[in-house]
Amino acid sequence: MLQVKSVEMTAWRVARPGPISGGPLERVRETVPEPVPGELLVRVLACGVCRTDLHVTEGDLPVHRPGVVPGHEVVGEVVAVDATRRFAVGDRVGIAWLRYTCGACRFCLRGAENLCPNSRYTGWDADGGYAEFTTVPADYAHPLPSGYADAELAPLLCAGIIGYRALERAALPDGGRLGIYGFGGSAHLAAQVALARGAQVHVMTRDPAAQSLALELGVASAQGMADPPPVPLDSAILFAPVGNLVLPALEALDGGGVLSIAGIHLSDIPVLNYQRHLFREREIRSVTANTRADAREFLAFAGEHRLEVTAHPYGLDAAPRALSDLAHGKFAGAAVIIP
Numbered sequence: 019m020l021q022v023k024s025v026e027m028t029a030w031r032v033a034r035p036g037p038i039s040g041g042p043l044e045r046v047r048e049t050v051p052e053p054v055p056g057e058l059l060v061r062v063l064a065c066g067v068c069r070t071d072l073h074v075t076e077g078d079l080p081v082h083r084p085g086v087v088p089g090h091e092v093v094g095e096v097v098a099v100d101a102t103r104r105f106a107v108g109d110r111v112g113i114a115w116l117r118y119t120c121g122a123c124r125f126c127l128r129g130a131e132n133l134c135p136n137s138r139y140t141g142w143d144a145d146g147g148y149a150e151f152t153t154v155p156a157d158y159a160h161p162l163p164s165g166y167a168d169a170e171l172a173p174l175l176c177a178g179i180i181g182y183r184a185l186e187r188a189a190l191p192d193g194g195r196l197g198i199y200g201f202g203g204s205a206h207l208a209a210q211v212a213l214a215r216g217a218q219v220h221v222m223t224r225d226p227a228a229q230s231l232a233l234e235l236g237v238a239s240a241q242g243m244a245d246p247p248p249v250p251l252d253s254a255i256l257f258a259p260v261g262n263l264v265l266p267a268l269e270a271l272d273g274g275g276v277l278s279i280a281g282i283h284l285s286d287i288p289v290l291n292y293q294r295h296l297f298r299e300r301e302i303r304s305v306t307a308n309t310r311a312d313a314r315e316f317l318a319f320a321g322e323h324r325l326e327v328t329a330h331p332y333g334l335d336a337a338p339r340a341l342s343d344l345a346h347g348k349f350a351g352a353a354v355i356i357p
């Protein structure tokens with residue numbers, strides 16, 4: 019086993035939550051974290067940069083752990099195991115957003131642990147992956163599929179899993195027509211899952227580069243954000259956090275269609291007209307976090323179907339720049355920190 023006790027590492031902590039331009043992150047040198055019973059110690063190989071990290075860093079989300087290390091798309095190598103020994107030293111594991119659920123509430127008991135009111139999250143309630151080492155409860159660590167580089171796997175661990183759950187919530191029938199509104203990291207992975215399952219996919223985004231990427235991936239059409247798709251849809255997913263788009267998305271649905279809203283945040287939804295937007299059994303559903311079962315299913319799917327991931331690498335020292343570039347939309351695809 020690697021001797022890491024009292025070894026020093028570099029990490030980034032949210033010292034002063036606020037606008038990224040004001041330098042909310044502080045680079046620290048500190049001892050490698052000590053796992054508590056039931057946890058693995060993990061050397062970080064890659065950590066994806068998610069928009070939620072920006073919300074934690076800028077203080078849009080309430081502070082849960084002062085000075086937290088952000089990062090919840092961690093690909094790492096196990097360097098110390100817990101007593102259960104389900105993982106071995108040297109295993110490559112994934113650490114995602116969901117870190118703890120109580121297992122005893124009425125949501126946990128019915129398999130809806132994503133709604134557990136006692137849940138805790140990596141990079142918000144506990145230190146995450148903007149560091150050289152981190153810890154994870156072994157019960158919430160994920161085995162990872164082979165055939166991908168570390169940097170390619172990282173975005174799968176939040177963007178991929180959430181996109182997968184949003185697709186499940188959209189209840190797309192076999193061979194059905196799916197509309198996707200907004201085409202960032204999560205959307206481009208969900209689109210690939212739907213395409214691999216034989217769906218016909220239509221993408222609505224204002225970004226010409228995203229439209230081109232969608233067409234390269236094999237979608238049937240790409241058009242502007244509020245433009246009607248060429249055919250009525252069975253299902254739609256709204257990835258853009260724009261409440262105004264709920265209206266055109268509902269109007270694009272055929273009878274019985276389902277609109278799934280993927281984001282944590284959405285601006286206000288304008289007034290709906292029952293006949294235009296809901297009648298004929300159209301439905302709106304939200305998506306809240308994910309269960310471990312979602313993560314397992316999605317990572318298994320990624321093992322069987324090669325997903326294309328566009329990763330932009332940043333060194334650990336460049337973590338604030340990665341967040342700033344995300345805030346300013348400077349890249350298509352996903353930023354990934356490689357310590």
Ligand SMILES: [Zn+2]
Pocket residue numbers: 119120121122123124125126127131134135136
């Ligand atoms: Zn619970």
Ligand SMILES: [Zn+2]
Pocket residue numbers: 068069070071090115176177
């Ligand atoms: Zn995330």
